[in-house]
Amino acid sequence: MTITARAAVHDGAGNRLSVRTVQVADPGPGNVLVRMGASGVCGSDRHVLDGEWQLPSPTVMGHEGAGTVESVGDGVQDVRPGDHVVLSWFYPCRRCTACASGKAYACTGSRSEECVLPDGSTRLSSGGDPLFPYLAVGSMSEYAVVPESAAVRIPAEVPFDVASLIGCSVATGVGAVVNDAGVAPGESAVVVGAGGVGLSIVMGLRLAGADPVIAVDVSQEKLEAALALGATHAVLAGPRSVDDVRTIVAGGVDHAFEAIGRPETIEQLPAYLCRGGKAVLVGLPGVGTPVRFNALALAENGQSVIGSNYGSTVPARDFPRLAKLYLAGRLPVDRLISHRIRLDEVNEAFDAMRAGQRTRSVIVFDG
Incomplete structure (x- = not known):
């Protein structure tokens, strides 16, 4: 089954994003479908929009996100529907020497930087043509499909806007x-x-x-x-x-x-x-x-x-720790957020970033 979602898409030219409806296929084996709660607006996305980094396109942007597990593919064991998760933009393969040594940040088997799932596919499309989720996340969309290792469960008490920043800027x-x-x-x-x-x-x-x-x-x-x-x-x-x-x-x-x-x-x-x-x-x-x-x-x-x-982050270890520090009042992540915005305001957020304004804009999704 395929569902539709509104997403911020970069067509590979210029620095503007178009917010439009895309198709999201069911998660395949080892994949997780996440209904997004929030997505940070990060400088790494701006590098792509301003032509400083090259990626496969068209691209659903965003890599700093958190949300609720909607469904899971065959073989998924770490999360289940209803779990609140933070997404990692560098999913570990869990098989290479670096992963076996506890160095997920140095994984040599991840295909995250290709903006594809481990099998080389993408579950996103528009008009029958594939769309690439930025760093295999694509958090500037109402739904995302990510590998199991990219979805890390955290306490439901952590608000999604805070949780999204744990996935990149805070962990980094x-x-x-x-x-x-x-x-x-x-x-x-x-x-x-x-x-x-x-x-x-x-x-x-x-x-x-x-x-x-x-x-x-x-x-x-x-x-x-x-x-x-x-x-x-x-x-x-x-x-x-x-x-x-x-x-x-x-x-x-x-x-x-x-x-x-x-x-x-x-x-x-x-x-x-x-x-x-x-x-x-x-x-x-x-x-x-x-x-x-x-x-x-x-x-x-x-x-x-x-x-x-990525601050040498091991997501499965570090995301829950950071979430606990926030809940304990020792890591005031919420105070990083200067603007909570709608998806349609994403271009204005990047313009503010270019002008050196705001500390952090976060897209907050309805529901």
Whole structure:
């Protein structure tokens, strides 16, 4: 049986999405049909719309989502109809060496980046032509079909708008702190970029007991949000950003996180660091974007630069933990959300993102 759904579709040209009716086929073996409750509007989607990343098209956009299991295909054991789930945009195959080693974020068997299910198919179509769900999720649709390993059950008490952000920005930001940087209590940190991911890094640093935590951004509004979420200091981005941070922490910070993906801010990270400090690249630039570092200075100062992909998240382990932290009042994810919108307002949300406005827009579906 096939059902219909309204979805935000990118046809592969231009930066606008068209909201139209699409067809969603029943879940096949190992698949899960999810009725979406909410979908975040994330910078990774913008990279696609602005032509910085190339994907199969036409594409149902969105990869940061949560909803209710509607039905399951043959062989599914982890979830059942009625469960509330967060969707992972990088579904693990559960079979490769990385998965067997507990490193789902490094899975070599996933076809998520091809925007297809494990068997290479898609359950979405329009007028008989296939549609590709972005990162095998396609959360900007009333319904999504995902692999079983991409649907992680969480407590029903977590609102869908909050749960959707756990699936990407929160897992990425908190994971960058806990899993990748290994920040210890009392260590100092700077976060360059106070959007949804940057603010999630701030929350992660607060959880880890970092001090001081310094946020850097061009937006006073976002800096105020960072202070409300646990940053101890706010620095307005500009020519003196490094000097301002080093005034707060003499000698430089222990950890510097970049959450924008701009070459110029990435290249600036080592200047924030103390000797032996660690720079963590969390923001994603366009494909093929080069950056330059002074290799001699890095070596002499014993500094390191590491990449953080999805915060080294293991969805089955980390999503429930993050949900519990939210319910315990220790991870105020709801305060990341500046705008709750309808699906029809998605283009305006991306325009606001391009203008550096809002902390996070979330599409909330009816029902």
